[in-house]
Amino acid sequence: xxxxIQRSVCPYDCPDTCGLLVEVADGRAVAVKGDPxxxxxxxxxxxxxxxxxxxxxxxxxxxxxxxxxxxxGSGAFAPISWTEAIQRIAERWTxxxxxxxxxxxxxxxxxxxxxxxQRNAGHPFFHRLGASRLDRTICSPAKAAGWAAVMxxxxxxxxxxxxxxxLVLLWGINALATSLHSLQWVREARRAxxxxxxxxxxxxxxxxxxxxxxxxxxxxxxxLALGLIHILVRDGLQDTxxxxxxxxxxxxxxxxxxxxxxxxxxxxxxxxxxxxxEELAQAYGRARAPFILLGNGLSRYGNGAMNIRAIACxxxxxxxxxxxxxxxxxxxxxxxxxxxxxxxxxxxxxxxxRTINMNLLGHALETLDGPRVMGLYVYHSxxxxxxxxxxxxxxxxxxxxxxxxxxxxxxxxxxxFADLVxxxxxxxxxxxxYRSYGSYCVQRVRAAIPPVGESRSNWDVFRLLAQAMxxxxxxFRQSADDLIDHLLSxxxxxxxxxxxxxxxxxxxxxxxxxxxxxxxxxxxxxILNPALEPPLPAHLxxxxxAETLPFSLMTAPSLFSLNSSFQERDALRERAGGMRLLxxxxxxxxxxxxxxxxxxxxxxxGEVRFLLGVTxxxxxxxxxxxxxxxxxxxxxxxxxxxxxSQRLTDQGGGSTFYDNRVDxxxxxxxxxxxxx
Ligand SMILES: Nc1nc2c(c(=O)[nH]1)N[C@H]1C(S)=C(S)[C@@H](COP(=O)(O)OP(=O)(O)OC[C@H]3O[C@@H](n4cnc5c(=O)[nH]c(N)nc54)[C@H](O)[C@@H]3O)O[C@H]1N2
Ligand SMILES: Nc1nc2c(c(=O)[nH]1)N[C@H]1C(S)=C(S)[C@@H](COP(=O)(O)OP(=O)(O)OC[C@H]3O[C@@H](n4cnc5c(=O)[nH]c(N)nc54)[C@H](O)[C@@H]3O)O[C@H]1N2
Ligand code: SF4
Ligand SMILES: [Mo]
Numbered sequence: 021x022x023x024x025i026q027r028s029v030c031p032y033d034c035p036d037t038c039g040l041l042v043e044v045a046d047g048r049a050v051a052v053k054g055d056p057x058x059x060x061x062x063x064x065x066x067x068x069x070x071x072x073x074x075x076x077x078x079x080x081x082x083x084x085x086x087x088x089x090x091x092x093g094s095g096a097f098a099p100i101s102w103t104e105a106i107q108r109i110a111e112r113w114t115x116x117x118x119x120x121x122x123x124x125x126x127x128x129x130x131x132x133x134x135x136x137x138q139r140n141a142g143h144p145f146f147h148r149l150g151a152s153r154l155d156r157t158i159c160s161p162a163k164a165a166g167w168a169a170v171m172x173x174x175x176x177x178x179x180x181x182x183x184x185x186x187l188v189l190l191w192g193i194n195a196l197a198t199s200l201h202s203l204q205w206v207r208e209a210r211r212a213x214x215x216x217x218x219x220x221x222x223x224x225x226x227x228x229x230x231x232x233x234x235x236x237x238x239x240x241x242x243x244l245a246l247g248l249i250h251i252l253v254r255d256g257l258q259d260t261x262x263x264x265x266x267x268x269x270x271x272x273x274x275x276x277x278x279x280x281x282x283x284x285x286x287x288x289x290x291x292x293x294x295x296x297x298e299e300l301a302q303a304y305g306r307a308r309a310p311f312i313l314l315g316n317g318l319s320r321y322g323n324g325a326m327n328i329r330a331i332a333c334x335x336x337x338x339x340x341x342x343x344x345x346x347x348x349x350x351x352x353x354x355x356x357x358x359x360x361x362x363x364x365x366x367x368x369x370x371x372x373x374r375t376i377n378m379n380l381l382g383h384a385l386e387t388l389d390g391p392r393v394m395g396l397y398v399y400h401s402x403x404x405x406x407x408x409x410x411x412x413x414x415x416x417x418x419x420x421x422x423x424x425x426x427x428x429x430x431x432x433x434x435x436x437f438a439d440l441v442x443x444x445x446x447x448x449x450x451x452x453x454y455r456s457y458g459s460y461c462v463q464r465v466r467a468a469i470p471p472v473g474e475s476r477s478n479w480d481v482f483r484l485l486a487q488a489m490x491x492x493x494x495x496f497r498q499s500a501d502d503l504i505d506h507l508l509s510x511x512x513x514x515x516x517x518x519x520x521x522x523x524x525x526x527x528x529x530x531x532x533x534x535x536x537x538x539x540x541x542x543x544x545x546x547i548l549n550p551a552l553e554p555p556l557p558a559h560l561x562x563x564x565x566a567e568t569l570p571f572s573l574m575t576a577p578s579l580f581s582l583n584s585s586f587q588e589r590d591a592l593r594e595r596a597g598g599m600r601l602l603x604x605x606x607x608x609x610x611x612x613x614x615x616x617x618x619x620x621x622x623x624x625x626g627e628v629r630f631l632l633g634v635t636x637x638x639x640x641x642x643x644x645x646x647x648x649x650x651x652x653x654x655x656x657x658x659x660x661x662x663x664x665s666q667r668l669t670d671q672g673g674g675s676t677f678y679d680n681r682v683d684x685x686x687x688x689x690x691x692x693x694x695x696x
Contacts, residue, residue: 022042022045023043023045024043024044024045025041025042025043025044025048026041026042026044026468026469026526027039027040027041027042027055027465027524027525027527028042028447028448028449028465028468028594029099029447029463029465029528030065030069030072030329031067031133031134031135031446031447031452031454032069032131032132032134032582032585033067033130033131033134033159034066034130034198034199034350034458034582035062035198035199035202035351035456035457035458035459036060036066036199036200036201036202036458036459037060037061037065037454037455037456037457037458037459037461037463037528037635038054038055038058038061038064038065038069038132038201038462039054039057039058039061039062039191039463039527039528039677040052040053040054040055040065040069040072040315041055041057041625042054042055042072042073042448042468042469044468044469047469047470048073048469049072049073049075049076049077049078049468049469051073052065052069052070052071052072052073053065053070054208055527055528057072057527057528058461058527058528059454059461059528059530060179060201060303060458060459060528060530062201062204064178064200064201064204065581066200067580067592067595068580068581068582068586068589068592069673071589071591072448073483074589074591075429075446075586075588075589076351076448076449076472077388078428078430078588078589079249079476080102080431080588081430081443081446081472081473082430082431082435082441082442082473082475083103083439083443083445083472083473083474083475084099084101084442084473085099085100085101085102085105085311085442085443085474085524086098086099086100086110086438086440086441086442087099087100087104087439087440088103088438088439088440091420092417092418092419092420092436092437093414093417093418093436093437094436095431095435095436097441099172099620100325101478102474102484102692103206103312103523105675106233106484106485106488107488107653108440109425109440109485109488110485110488110489112395112423113125113149113347113395113489114335114489115425115449116394116395116423117149118504119394119471120284120391120392120394121150122149122151122373123150123151123152123373123374123391123393124391124394124395125146125151125152125393125394125395125396125397126151126152126154126376126384126393126396126397127142127146127152127397127398127399128154128381128396128397128398128399128401128403129154129156129398129399129400129401130156130158130159130378130400130401130402130406130427131140131159131400131583132399132400132401132402132404132585133346133447133452133454133478133647134401134454134506135447135453135454136358136360136363136452136453136454136455137452137453137479137500137503138400138447138477138478138479138500139400139478140360140363140364140413141399141477141478141479141481141482142397142399142414142478142482142502143353143363143364144363144364144482144495144496145365145482145485145486145491145496146364146370146397147368147369148368148369148370148486148491148493148496148659149370149489150370150371151373152372152373152374152375152376152393152522153373153374153375153376154279154375154376154378155375155376155377156248156378156422156482157195157377157378157379157668157672157673157674157675158378158379158406158407158674158675159316159536159674159675160316160319160351160432160672160674161277161318161669161672161673162319162320162321162324162325162328162355162401162669162670162671162674163314163316163319163325163350163351163669163674164643165325165328165671166319166324166325166326166327166328166329166331166332166670166671167314167328167329167332167350167353168353168543169325169329169332169492169546169549169671170329170332170333170336170540170546170547170549170550171185171328171332171538171539171540171542171545171546172538172539172540172546173353173539173540174538174539174540175352175353175533175536175539176349176350176351176352176353176533177203177341177347177348177349178459178460178532179202179313179349179458179459179519179675180205180347180609181205181207181311181347181349182202182205182209182311182313182345183206183208183209183212183345184208184212184309184345185210185307185309185311185345185346185660186209186213186214186215186307186308186309186351187214187215187217187303187304187307187309187310187311187312188206188209188210188214188215188216188217188310188311188312188313189217189218189219189242189304189310189312189313190206190216190217190218190219190226190230190309190313190315191219191312191313191314191315191318191331192219192220192315192317192319193220193226193313193314193316193317193320193432194220194224194225194226194243194315194317194505194576194577195226195229195313195315195530196224196225196226196228196516196579197224197225197226197577197579198315198316198577199313199458200623201459202349202458203226203229203459204655206229206256206313206395207229209311209345210229211385211511215231215232215303216229216230216231216684217230217231217232217233217275217300217303218230218232218233218234219233219234219235219236219241219244220234220235220317221235221236221237221238221572221636221639221642221678222235222270222323222574222575222576222586222602222638222639222642222644223235223636223637224249224407224576225579225639226279226528227280230353234292234296234300235291235292235354235639236290236291236292237289237290237291237572238289238316238321238562238574238642238678238679239321239322239324239327239561239562239564239565239678240290240291240327240559241290241291241318241327241330241331242323242326242327242329242330242331242430242477242557242558242559242560243281243286243289243290243291243330243559244286244289244292244297244368245279245327245331245333245334245557246277246278246280246286246330246557247282247285247287247289247290247297247301248297248300248304248334249278249281249333249337249340250278250281250282250283250286250338251283251298251301251302251305251335252301252304252305252338252419252511253274253278253337255292255302256300257301257305257306257338257382258270258337258338259300259337259338259339259341259672260306261335261340262300262336262338262339262340262341262342265472266336266339266342266538266544266545267336267337267545267546267547268540268545268546268548268549269546269548269556270337270545270546270547270556272547272548272555272556273333273547273548273556273557276283276293276556277556277557277558280558280559280587281298281559282296282455283297285531286302288337289461291639292406303601304334304336304338304492307338307346308343308346308396309340309343309344309345310335310338310340310346311340311345311346311347311348311349312334312335312347312349313348313349314328314331314348314349314350316328316493317576317577317678318678319669319674320669320674320675320676320677320678321562321563321676321678321679322560322561322562322563322564322667322668322669322670322676322679323559323561323562323670324333324557324561324669324670324676324679325669325671325672325674326412326557326558326670326671327523328350329557330557330558330559331650332348332350333545333557334348335347335392336545336547337547341545343630344581345540346532346626347500351457351458352456352457352458352459352460353457354375357512357513357514357515357531357626358453358455358462358505358507358508358510358603359510362503362506362507362510363503363507365495368493369554376388376393376530377668378403378407379407379408379666379668379673379674379675380665380666381403381407381412381413381416382407382408382409382411382412382413382415382416382669383412383666384526385412385415385416385417385419385422386415386417387418392421393416393422393445394421394423395402395422395423395424395425396417396422396423396424396425396433397424397425397427398425398426398427398438398622399426399427399428399478399481400427400428400444400478401434402428402432402434402584403434404417404433404434404436404437404581404651405432405433405434405584405648405649405650405659406584406648407650407661408659408661408665408675408676408677409625409661409663409664409665410594410626410659410662410664411625411662411663411695411696412451412625412666412691413661417434417436417437423441424437424438424439424440425438425439425440425441426438426441426442427442427443427444427478427481428442428443428444429443429444429445429475430448430587432584433584433650433651433659434650436500442476443473443474443475443476444475444476444477444478444481445467445471445472445476445477446472446475447465447471448468448469448587449467449468449471449472449475449477450471450477450478450479450480450500451464451465451466451499451500451501451504452464452465452466452500452504452536453465453504453507453508459530459540460530460531460532460533461528461529461530461531462523462528462529462531463523463526463527463528463529464504464508464523464524464526465526466501466526466662472512473625476516477500479503480494481639482496483496483497494651504520507566508520511597513529514531514533518531526658527573530643531547532683547597556646560670562676562679563665563667563676563679563680564679564681566679566682568621568681568684569683570607570623570641570681570682570683570684571603571607571642571643571682571684572641572643572680572681572682573621573639573642573643573644573645573663573664573678573680573681573682574642574643574644574645574646575645575648575661575663575664575677575680576645576646576678577646578646578647578663579595579646580592580593580595580597581593581596581647581648581649583648584648584649584650587649587650587653588646593653596647597625597648597650598631598632598655598664599630599631599645599647599653599654599655600630600631600632600633600645600646601619601621601630601631601632601633601636601643601644601645601684602633602635602637602638602643602644602645602646603632603633603634603635603638603641603643603684604634604635604636604638604639604640604641605634605635606640606642607640608632609643611684611685611686612634612686613631613634613684613686614632615630615632615634615635616632616633617686617688618630618631618632618655618686618687618688619632619684619685619686619687620656620684620685620686620692621643621645621663621682621683621684622663622682622683622684622685622692622694623648623680623681623682623683624665624696625657625662625663625664625665626662626663626695626696627658627662627663627692627695628645628654628656628659628662628663629654629655629656629687630645630655630687631655631683632687643682644685645660647660648660655687657695658695661677662695663680663682664677664680665679665680667679
């Protein structure tokens with residue numbers, strides 16, 4: 021058969037949402053390329069997706085439902101039919117509901133696939149069931165809260181605005197790994213003469229595209245932003261006209277907050293020298309159109325929302341929003357204009373039910389009562405690897421009385437703890453409607469190939485479960501495409517100029533917001549936000565501030581994986597160089613540790629084996645673990661999140677993956693039993 025080319029989209033939790041051209045032959049994807057007609061990705065893909073067919077047709081794909089035949093975590097399973105699997109789930113859930121009530125069932129999902137229908141497919145089902153609700157806060161709710169504290173619901177500037185900037189600050193963002201295509205606009209600015217400066221805790225791969233890197237202490241960016249504002253105001257570099265017209269609370273900030281952030285104090289808090297602070301402030305204050313590209317990492321701290329809030333004040337101070345090419349980009353917050361409520365169906369809830377924060381999964385499974393969680397349904401997420409406090413999560417998942425179902429493409433660490441595993445389709449095998457969070461693109465895609473093995477999509481599994489549980493609502497009988505048709509049939513001001521035929525063609529379409537004012541309660545940028553306590557931004561200490569273990573631990577993203585996705589690909593794991601812990605040469609030397617040797621990182625929560633990578637890219641006092649590994653490819657029996665805690669952010673109930681300290685010792689010494 022001659023190959024055909026099908027349009028699709030990258031389904032992963034990445035802001036770029038790249039367009040794909042998939043070459044299909046005999047019902048198989050044989051090649052995957054970037055779609056040159058995609059407005060944001062323009063034909064290029066990252067190294068993870070250029071061989072997506074190797075994920076889709078990986079020999080590790082699950083192809084039938086599996087029933088556990090050994091103890092939890094052993095990974096011993098035998099194939100069963102879909103009919104039997106669904107029947108067993110319905111019977112067990114019915115018994116749990118009869119004995120403990122429906123809230124004893126907890127769904128757990130996040131972002132294995134980002135399409136609106138498949139991602140949210142479980143919501144209507146679990147609402148109708150009356151199950152406990154999951155607060156999906158693992159990623160960046162503190163960033164959202166900190167940003168909204170200042171900017172309200174103001175639509176994000178399109179990310180390509182940055183190409184007209186003359187000073188780009190890549191702030192807490194490893195863009196080469198996590199938002200590759202935003203860098204194309206940064207590079208364009210650089211070619212036109214812009215300076216590109218990186219502010220991170222270590223020299224990430226993104227340092228290679230920056231002119232300079234400023235290495236800050238973890239969790240100190242709020243202090244840094246306030247220190248920069250202090251210098252700007254000291255030297256009269258603020259934009260008084262813009263502030264008077266568009267900003268609320270500048271006099272209060274100047275009088276009450278800024279005196280606390282002189283350069284000497286800020287240098288001590290951030291680890292930057294006083295001269296680096298001066299250089300940063302002068303460059304920012306004197307640039308024609310400074311632009312901040314803001315990452316998520318620095319919000320995953322006990323003070324994360326406040327750090328973001330302080331940074332969000334900087335563009336307002338210098339009037340950057342009024343200058344072509346100036347401003348900031350922290351992610352698209354309202355793109356698409358689809359009625360998500362028509363997917364999630366809150367109206368199916370039988371009444372009030374409890375909500376469980378997903379970052380507290382360990383607590384929820386181990387200690388939470390009233391009622392105790394007896395049934396867990398995990399879909400498109402891998403909490404045994406990605407959730408904080410891995411030991412608590414594994415203790416919970418190991419409970420013999422917990423009935424766990426995992427719907428997955430692969431036998432992940434979480435699947436190993438399931439009573440039943442259901443095989444999931446990949447994005448090439450189902451329909452969905454995508455909206456990006458790193459651009460204003462939306463795209464409708466249909467299956468390019470038939471399901472691999474007996475795999476089924478999230479939407480189709482919940483249809484089967486709804487039928488088995490006796491739900492009569494016609495809603496549960498629709499196909500994913502029926503629901504997408506319905507979403508598109510509802511009018512939205514965001515889509516008023518959209519030609520429906522454009523979406524039907526399968527191409528990505530951009531829905532840029534009209535430029536307008538600031539959507540805050542006051543209609544101004546709220547440096548002072550009277551609804552918050554404190555009303556002005558301030559430096560707050562992070563959780564690990566007073567802890568005494570020698571190293572801050574960065575659990576940073578890897579170029580060659582996406583959270584725990586892509587571990588199935590041998591070539592990508594090899595390019596990552598194994599599960600490594602990066603350390604400064606002086607620290608390694610003092611401990612007698614050598615590059616490439618096994619080490620053990622440990623704290624009160626657990627201990628994890630790594631291979632040591634010694635590099636001057638990491639400053640003293642910091643260690644870096646890039647990527648979230650599957651245990652079966654790890655040097656030991658735990659991965660990085662055995663070292664991260666369930667503590668939450670100051671706002672939004674977010675994760676604090678970067679706010680932890682560890683000790684590191686020679687891994688050839690005997691284990692100390694820290695993973696009970
Ligand atoms: N290749 C790859 N791509 C990804 C992901 C991945 O894991 N790998 N993850 C995806 C997901 S889920 C998301 S949410 C997005 C964003 O993914 P995120 O994990 O939020 O990554 P970034 O926004 O790049 O932010 C991480 C950077 O923040 C830095 N950082 C940490 N603490 C601080 C601090 O206190 N101050 C400063 N200045 N910097 C700090 C880290 O060193 C790191 O370089 O990317 C997505 N894309
Ligand atoms: N240490 C540390 N931990 C982190 C982070 C960090 O920076 N450091 N980042 C955190 C962040 S930002 C996030 S967003 C979370 C993300 O955590 P998750 O959302 O759990 O992301 P993944 O690890 O990519 O796991 C997604 C799983 O979904 C499966 N999947 C893909 N498509 C489908 C589908 O259509 N149906 C079904 N049923 N399954 C599918 C994939 O095979 C994969 O195993 O991780 C967090 N964990
Ligand atoms: S992971 Fe991100 S950069 Fe890579 S192809 Fe997907 S959307 Fe594009
Ligand atoms: Mo995320």
